[in-house]
Amino acid sequence: MSDNLYLIPLLPLAGFLINGLFLRYMPRRFVSLIACGTVGLSFLVSLFLFLELKGLPAEFRVIRQVLFSWIPSGDFQADMGLLLDPLSAVMILVVTGVGFLIHVYSVGYMAHDHGYGRYFAYLNLFTFSMLVLVLADNFLFMFVGWEGVGLCSYLLIGFWFEKKSAADAGKKAFIVNRIGDFGFLIGMFIIFWQLGSLDFMIVAERAPEVFLAGGTVVTTVCILLFVGAVGKSAQIPLYVWLPDAMEGPTPVSALIHAATMVTAGVYMIARSNALYILAPEALLVVAIVGAATALYAATIGLVQNDIKRVLAYSTVSQLGYMFMACGVAAFTAGVFHLMTHAFFKALLFLGAGSVIHAMSNQQDMRFMGGLKKYLPLTYLTFFIATLAISGIPLMSGFFSKDEILWKIFSSEYGHTAFWVIGVVTAALTAFYMFRLLYLTFYGHERMDEKTKSHLHESPRVMTVPLMILAVLSIIGGWIGLPHIFGVTNFFEEWLAPVMAAGGTHHKLASPMLAASAESGSIELLLMLGTLAVVGVAIFAAYRVYRLKPELADSLASKMSGAYRLLLNKYYVDEIYGVLVVRPIVYLSVFFWKIMDVLFIDGLINGLAKLYEGVSESLRIYQTGRIRSYATAFALGVALLIAYVVLA
Amino acid sequence: MVNITAFLLVGAVLFGIGVIGVMVSRNIIVLLMAVELMLNAANLVIIAFSRVQNLMDGHAFVFLVLTVAAAEAAVGLAMVITIYHNRRTINIDRYNLLKW
Numbered sequence: 001m002s003d004n005l006y007l008i009p010l011l012p013l014a015g016f017l018i019n020g021l022f023l024r025y026m027p028r029r030f031v032s033l034i035a036c037g038t039v040g041l042s043f044l045v046s047l048f049l050f051l052e053l054k055g056l057p058a059e060f061r062v063i064r065q066v067l068f069s070w071i072p073s074g075d076f077q078a079d080m081g082l083l084l085d086p087l088s089a090v091m092i093l094v095v096t097g098v099g100f101l102i103h104v105y106s107v108g109y110m111a112h113d114h115g116y117g118r119y120f121a122y123l124n125l126f127t128f129s130m131l132v133l134v135l136a137d138n139f140l141f142m143f144v145g146w147e148g149v150g151l152c153s154y155l156l157i158g159f160w161f162e163k164k165s166a167a168d169a170g171k172k173a174f175i176v177n178r179i180g181d182f183g184f185l186i187g188m189f190i191i192f193w194q195l196g197s198l199d200f201m202i203v204a205e206r207a208p209e210v211f212l213a214g215g216t217v218v219t220t221v222c223i224l225l226f227v228g229a230v231g232k233s234a235q236i237p238l239y240v241w242l243p244d245a246m247e248g249p250t251p252v253s254a255l256i257h258a259a260t261m262v263t264a265g266v267y268m269i270a271r272s273n274a275l276y277i278l279a280p281e282a283l284l285v286v287a288i289v290g291a292a293t294a295l296y297a298a299t300i301g302l303v304q305n306d307i308k309r310v311l312a313y314s315t316v317s318q319l320g321y322m323f324m325a326c327g328v329a330a331f332t333a334g335v336f337h338l339m340t341h342a343f344f345k346a347l348l349f350l351g352a353g354s355v356i357h358a359m360s361n362q363q364d365m366r367f368m369g370g371l372k373k374y375l376p377l378t379y380l381t382f383f384i385a386t387l388a389i390s391g392i393p394l395m396s397g398f399f400s401k402d403e404i405l406w407k408i409f410s411s412e413y414g415h416t417a418f419w420v421i422g423v424v425t426a427a428l429t430a431f432y433m434f435r436l437l438y439l440t441f442y443g444h445e446r447m448d449e450k451t452k453s454h455l456h457e458s459p460r461v462m463t464v465p466l467m468i469l470a471v472l473s474i475i476g477g478w479i480g481l482p483h484i485f486g487v488t489n490f491f492e493e494w495l496a497p498v499m500a501a502g503g504t505h506h507k508l509a510s511p512m513l514a515a516s517a518e519s520g521s522i523e524l525l526l527m528l529g530t531l532a533v534v535g536v537a538i539f540a541a542y543r544v545y546r547l548k549p550e551l552a553d554s555l556a557s558k559m560s561g562a563y564r565l566l567l568n569k570y571y572v573d574e575i576y577g578v579l580v581v582r583p584i585v586y587l588s589v590f591f592w593k594i595m596d597v598l599f600i601d602g603l604i605n606g607l608a609k610l611y612e613g614v615s616e617s618l619r620i621y622q623t624g625r626i627r628s629y630a631t632a633f634a635l636g637v638a639l640l641i642a643y644v645v646l647a
Numbered sequence: 648m649v650n651i652t653a654f655l656l657v658g659a660v661l662f663g664i665g666v667i668g669v670m671v672s673r674n675i676i677v678l679l680m681a682v683e684l685m686l687n688a689a690n691l692v693i694i695a696f697s698r699v700q701n702l703m704d705g706h707a708f709v710f711l712v713l714t715v716a717a718a719e720a721a722v723g724l725a726m727v728i729t730i731y732h733n734r735r736t737i738n739i740d741r742y743n744l745l746k747w
Contacts, residue, residue, distance in 0.1 A: 624743030626739055626742065627669070
């Protein structure tokens with residue numbers, strides 16, 4: 001079975017080729033069969049391989065398959081090689097599993113779209129690229145997937161390209177990602193220059209020998225790689241593309257901009273844990289950026305009115321959470337949250353899609369309300385996802401979030417300030433999620449009559465994926481129960497071989513902590529504290545948006561300055577516009593009008609004009625008369641003779 | 648023995664008349680004759696030098712030139728007749744199709 005590793009990415013690629021090449025000649029039913037079928041098969045293969053991997057003893061859980069040598073050039077060697085280890089196994093299960101559910105959901109969601117075949121072709125191409133990203137056995141091949149998902153993200157954000165805002169959002173995502181990719185590339189160059197290989201395993205092996213722990217080179221490498229992660233995973237300062245990416249179809253937002261692609265940065269850092277563990281300063285940078293993003297995006301999420309934008313900022317914030325975990329060297333916790341987040345955030349987006357579908361494409365929550373009785377299934381699943389993301393006990397989000405908070409608090413790389421930010425963010429998250437829930441599903445029905453008459457629960461093909469994801473959102477966290485529950489943390493053990501270099505053994509900040517960590521009293525205390533804060537936040541949301549809806553408006557007008565600042569997203573887009581976009585546009589116009597049109601074109605055209613003028617003035621001598629030619633010839637000879645004789 | 652200068656002078660004069668003939672004549676027949684004149688001027692000079700140096704090479708060469716000149720005259724006249732058939736004129740200034 002392990003020989004069939006290549007099937008996992010190949011199946012969606014085949015689906016893409018079939019759908020992409022023949023979409024004009026195929027009925028919709030067949031397109032959806034191919035698209036969902038290939039991803040579903042890929043999921044089954046992943047599942048089999050996962051079970052096979054699980055059957056192996058822990059230290060041998062690596063399946064490698066080198067398809068062929070891609071770039072053999074002197075010292076430089078890059079293979080098209082696949083690597084299945086516990087980390088990539090988790091990733092492929094998430095990508096193909098959640099991806100399959102979203103494919104199925106899309107069959108219902110996109111049923112009436114005229115770009116049906118194109119949509120599924122892109123979606124399959126995305127799944128292929130993402131699988132390449134997580135299965136690659138070296139940085140360069142990973143970069144192929146990295147760019148592939150970026151391309152698909154661009155294509156799918158701008159899927160409705162006849163809308164200018166969608167086309168612009170696609171461009172924005174692509175260009176902003178390019179900035180991050182630049183950092184990733186440079187980081188890759190330095191790794192090769194220093195270590196002579198880009199293979200993950202060789203890099204992990206050689207890094208501690210070559211790099212001085214805490215040295216400048218390894219810190220630079222890690223920060224450059226992190227720049228790539230910042231672009232792809234939408235962290236400060238490159239997060240601006242993600243909220244705009246909501247212009248794409250909602251299942252795309254669920255798959256690419258919540259569950260899989262945006263988590264690629266977290267995956268990459270977890271994959272490079274052997275490097276990061278050598279660079280505490282880079283880890284600090286990761287933690288600071290993650291913490292800042294988590295808090296910052298959560299505050300914006302508090303006041304947004306577009307249902308998808310709230311979720312987008314929530315995604316940015318949760319990604320910040322994952323980076324915070326990576327920043328304190330708790331890579332396992334980061335990946336754990338990545339997985340649970342994939343479940344509940346995909347569910348939230350798909351639920352929002354179901355709402356938007358029912359609301360005749362209305363996305364503004366100010367015109368929703370009272371949908372609970374019209375969309376019972378959507379409501380139920382959405383409610384579960386809200387509980388999960390808010391960190392209500394026994395839900396998946398609770399365990400992953402709690403593990404991150406505990407690691408932040410106790411790790412030698414952590415700091416109490418990060419922990420405080422984490423708790424505040426958790427409270428804000430609970431607040432805006434319940435605000436979203438109340439505004440959408442409770443209260444007065446604020447939509448117009450026409451929309452209201454159209455309200456309907458989504459078809460089965462959409463609600464079944466919702467229900468499966470809801471189950472996963474509940475039980476997904478149970479594989480990583482904290483130690484204080486007196487059970488082994490299966491997830492941590494599973495990832496231990498991959499994180500070996502990164503120190504699976506959690507180093508605690510102080511001996512005092514170590515003593516109490518044994519008993520688990522502090523962890524339990526922190527857990528309860530966090531829960532209390534989250535409970536207060538939920539109650540606040542309940543009071544403001546359920547009991548006294550008019551309170552929200554009075555609060556907004558009372559703090560109109562802060563409210564407007566948040567509503568306009570801290571004016572960051574405007575600031576970037578003035579500081580970055582405008583100067584680049586001016587510079588481009590300068591290069592276009594002055595350098596290109598005036599200078600280069602002027603030079604080329606001027607030269608041509610010169611030849612033309614000279615020829616024009618010389619042509620009058622070609623009279624066609626033999627006598628004048630003879631005269632000129634004779635005079636010339638005479639002059640020559642005179643020159644020879646006289647000189 | 649006549650001084651060679653006289654031969655050279657006659658040759659130069661004949662050649663000059665030929666050149667001027669080519670330059671001023673509008674009649675293509677006259678032009679061809681002027682060309683012949685130039686050839687013969689050259690022949691005369693060659694013969695003169697040949698005599699002065701007592702060598703026979705020059706004589707042989709002059710015969711070659713005469714032969715070529717005869718062939719050239721034959722081809723040239725044939726062309727003139729063909730052109731005349733086409734254009735009904737022997738005015739060389741009207742033969743100016745090869746111009747800008």
